[in-house]
Amino acid sequence: MSTNQPDPNATIQSKTATREAQPRPVKAPDGKRVDHARSAKQFLNAPEHAKSHDTRVWAMRTKRDKQAHTIEEWEELRELASQIKTHTLTNLDTYLEQFEANAKANGIHVHWAADGAEHNRIVHEIFKEHGVKSVIKAKSMLMEECGFRHYMDSVGIEIVETDLGERIQQLDGEDPSHIVVPPVHKMRSDVARLFAEQLGSDPDNDDAHYLAGAQRDATRPLILDADAGMTGANFAVAETGGFVVCTNEGNADLSANVPNLHVASIGIEKLVPRVEDMGVFIRLLSRSALGSPITQYTSHFRAPKQGGEMHIVLVDNGRSKRLGMERFWSSLKCIRCGACMNTCPVYRRSGGLSYGATYAGPLGLILNPSFDLHRYSNLPFASTLNGSCTNVCPVKINIHEQIFGWRQVLAEEGHLPWTKKTGLTAAGQVLASPKGYRMAIKTTNSALKHLPRWALYNRMNAWGEGREMPSPPDNGTFHDWYKRNRLNGQAKTSAGGANE
Amino acid sequence: MRIGLFVPCFIDAFYPDVGIATLELLERFGCDVDYPFDQTCCGQPMVNSGCHDEAAATEALFVKNFAKYDRIVAPSGSCVHQVRDNLTAIEQTPEVKHVRENTLELVEFLHDELQVEAFPWANFPHRVGYHDSCNTLRNLGHGKPSELHGEYFSKPRTLLEKVAGIELVAIDRPDECCGFGGTFSVTEPEVSTQMGQDKIADHGRNGAEYIVSADSSCLMHQSGCAARIGAPIQFKHIAEILNGASQ
Numbered sequence: 001m002s003t004n005q006p007d008p009n010a011t012i013q014s015k016t017a018t019r020e021a022q023p024r025p026v027k028a029p030d031g032k033r034v035d036h037a038r039s040a041k042q043f044l045n046a047p048e049h050a051k052s053h054d055t056r057v058w059a060m061r062t063k064r065d066k067q068a069h070t071i072e073e074w075e076e077l078r079e080l081a082s083q084i085k086t087h088t089l090t091n092l093d094t095y096l097e098q099f100e101a102n103a104k105a106n107g108i109h110v111h112w113a114a115d116g117a118e119h120n121r122i123v124h125e126i127f128k129e130h131g132v133k134s135v136i137k138a139k140s141m142l143m144e145e146c147g148f149r150h151y152m153d154s155v156g157i158e159i160v161e162t163d164l165g166e167r168i169q170q171l172d173g174e175d176p177s178h179i180v181v182p183p184v185h186k187m188r189s190d191v192a193r194l195f196a197e198q199l200g201s202d203p204d205n206d207d208a209h210y211l212a213g214a215q216r217d218a219t220r221p222l223i224l225d226a227d228a229g230m231t232g233a234n235f236a237v238a239e240t241g242g243f244v245v246c247t248n249e250g251n252a253d254l255s256a257n258v259p260n261l262h263v264a265s266i267g268i269e270k271l272v273p274r275v276e277d278m279g280v281f282i283r284l285l286s287r288s289a290l291g292s293p294i295t296q297y298t299s300h301f302r303a304p305k306q307g308g309e310m311h312i313v314l315v316d317n318g319r320s321k322r323l324g325m326e327r328f329w330s331s332l333k334c335i336r337c338g339a340c341m342n343t344c345p346v347y348r349r350s351g352g353l354s355y356g357a358t359y360a361g362p363l364g365l366i367l368n369p370s371f372d373l374h375r376y377s378n379l380p381f382a383s384t385l386n387g388s389c390t391n392v393c394p395v396k397i398n399i400h401e402q403i404f405g406w407r408q409v410l411a412e413e414g415h416l417p418w419t420k421k422t423g424l425t426a427a428g429q430v431l432a433s434p435k436g437y438r439m440a441i442k443t444t445n446s447a448l449k450h451l452p453r454w455a456l457y458n459r460m461n462a463w464g465e466g467r468e469m470p471s472p473p474d475n476g477t478f479h480d481w482y483k484r485n486r487l488n489g490q491a492k493t494s495a496g497g498a499n500e
Numbered sequence: 501m502r503i504g505l506f507v508p509c510f511i512d513a514f515y516p517d518v519g520i521a522t523l524e525l526l527e528r529f530g531c532d533v534d535y536p537f538d539q540t541c542c543g544q545p546m547v548n549s550g551c552h553d554e555a556a557a558t559e560a561l562f563v564k565n566f567a568k569y570d571r572i573v574a575p576s577g578s579c580v581h582q583v584r585d586n587l588t589a590i591e592q593t594p595e596v597k598h599v600r601e602n603t604l605e606l607v608e609f610l611h612d613e614l615q616v617e618a619f620p621w622a623n624f625p626h627r628v629g630y631h632d633s634c635n636t637l638r639n640l641g642h643g644k645p646s647e648l649h650g651e652y653f654s655k656p657r658t659l660l661e662k663v664a665g666i667e668l669v670a671i672d673r674p675d676e677c678c679g680f681g682g683t684f685s686v687t688e689p690e691v692s693t694q695m696g697q698d699k700i701a702d703h704g705r706n707g708a709e710y711i712v713s714a715d716s717s718c719l720m721h722q723s724g725c726a727a728r729i730g731a732p733i734q735f736k737h738i739a740e741i742l743n744g745a746s747q
Contacts, residue, residue, distance in 0.1 A: 040691050044694055050694070058673070065646060068647075071649070074649040345695050381687055384680065387638035391647045392647045406550075407548070408552055416550065427546060431546075434538040437540040462689040463724070467728055473515070478518075479512055481516050482535050
């Protein structure tokens with residue numbers, strides 16, 4: 001704990017209170033759609049945060065480009081990684097059984113969980129058997145999916161996040177906003193204020209080293225006293241029954257090695273056949289994620305430590321169902337690098353929490369609907385379909401085509417908002433009729449020309465909130481021009497009539 | 501070879517000069533160009549929102565209008581992408597396949613098919629920032645996107661470099677989306693306009709007097725953003741410059 005403990009309330013007012021407050025997303029009530037646009041608007045209404053977020057996340061994309069472009073065979077590596085994942089997913093049953101048999105032979109206890117609830121129950125049972133009261137945990141998106149921390153809160157077991165970013169989010173009661181850098185939407189001043197409240201550090205000191213030190217002082221004793229450690233896994237190797245965890249802080253190694261009990265939660269899609277496959281994935285992972293050649297720690301776990309106990313919980317939680325979806329199964333190739341988020345111009349402008357789901361950004365647009373189609377029915381529309389996500393994906397998931405595909409599923413299954421659906425149905429009818437179409441253009445241009453500004457730029461005009469409308473051309477449409485200049489004023493078909 | 505000129509709906513309504521420039525440019529190269537009068541739209545607004553069934557009648561009309569041509573050329577990357585890659589709401593008859601396989605975006609047609617070497621009539625003595633629309637860049641293959649590893653190429657810049665007087669300027673985020681995105685522009689207006697403002701600021705910061713693109717939809721969005729804040733930057737479709745517009 002920091003020795004410098006001023007009265008937090010007094011000092012907060014002095015400096016940090018003048019800074020822009022951290023924007024908070026609008027939480028959708030249970031059973032309601034997440035409103036990405038509304039939360040994004042709130043995020044953009046905090047311009048310092050929004051600009052800092054865009055700049056920082058774009059910097060990761062830039063570094064990624066630099067790293068990727070130094071490797072001549074980069075695109076071949078992506079193709080190879082994609083093929084290894086496709087092969088594994090095609091033979092997933094075989095590889096899972098092989099993994100389980102080898103892990104057991106190494107002395108690891110292996111459990112199977114059909115969904116998040118079962119995962120949480122299994123882990124709870126293990127903890128009960130060992131009388132576990134406090135747990136140190138490395139970052140895991142799977143455990144976020146399972147709502148693991150909330151569950152453990154409800155049964156009175158203390159979870160301490162050991163990843164600095166994830167710890168910040170835990171202390172703030174927020175979900176991670178990015179899968180690799182969880183608090184990337186926060187500014188240092190936000191962290192200084194949070195640590196002052198939660199850890200008693202100096203709210204006016206937003207030096208990164210000072211803040212990291214304050215957190216370390218506060219958390220280290222909890223790590224040393226924990227009864228159990230939890231990690232996720234980046235890869236599970238079928239031929240050895242071992243698994244690989246990549247971190248930059250070494251926190252997974254603390255979580256795995258300090259307590260005698262280590263529980264690893266692993267999604268069934270994490271399998272790769274052979275250890276040598278790591279030679280492909282490790283080269284891709286951190287370069288894609290942060291633009292660094294490799295993570296600081298790449299830890300291979302294969303058996304419990306001497307005198308310790310190791311458990312693996314293999315979790316499905318919707319993965320088998322997704323594997324059966326013809327258009328969307330390849331999303332299971334994902335290695336959770338976050339490159340698609342970093343390149344996504346919408347993610348960078350709206351912040352990860354605006355997605356209101358475990359997964360943000362392009363990856364979130366294609367994963368979340370498979371968990372709850374209605375709740376996440378707006379998300380596939382939080383994209384311009386620009387396609388850069390597909391190009392940066394190290395395992396070549398056709399992300400933007402899947403976003404496009406989910407839109408079709410949503411429309412077919414009746415999850416589009418009523419106004420959108422009726423508007424597009426009407427548009428489809430007008431655009432299928434040459435006469436109706438010419439009439440619509442005439443009406444639009446006439447309105448743009450003759451309506452006063454206050455009537456055009458009303459509350460209903462989303463285009464006009466931040467943009468001017470195009471002005472109608474002085475000499476009419478192209479259609480008019482063509483008739484005058486190429487056909488001597490004669491319309492070739494009846495459709496021209498509507499415009500005369 | 502008979503060419504059917506496809507002038508997408510919003511170009512017809514708001515940017516007739518782009519349609520005129522495209523037609524005149526093709527005629528300068530001796531193309532036999534026809535403009536089918538009953539044309540409306542390619543179906544993209546419905547399809548990009550997932551409403552494929554609602555687009556079927558529009559798609560059928562498109563095919564009916566253009567089936568008789570050897571090539572269909574349009575000055576709009578996103579519409580060409582729709583026709584070529586996503587016009588699937590109707591039965592894929594030989595006629596439909598013919599239309600889909602032979603629809604080309606103007607830059608592709610000039611660069612790949614006509615292999616134009618010179619635009620002797622063109623002179624554009626200005627600093628130009630070229631805007632790669634996402635559809636032309638990543639779906640039609642106008643160039644190498646910055647995030648992919650490989651040999652650099654850019655078909656539109658290759659064409660623009662043949663224009664006398666032009667100075668092409670580089671920007672900080674060369675192929676970042678401008679935020680138009682079709683219905684995205686109105687369902688996510690704040691993010692969309694923020695992206696548009698960031699885009700024009702990037703061009704302005706790097707000294708561009710004009711933003712030029714092969715997609716009028718991106719330009720409509722960006723010019724709307726620029727007009728709202730009074731930014732002095734101007735906008736032109738690449739067809740207008742290649743056809744000899746001087747300002």
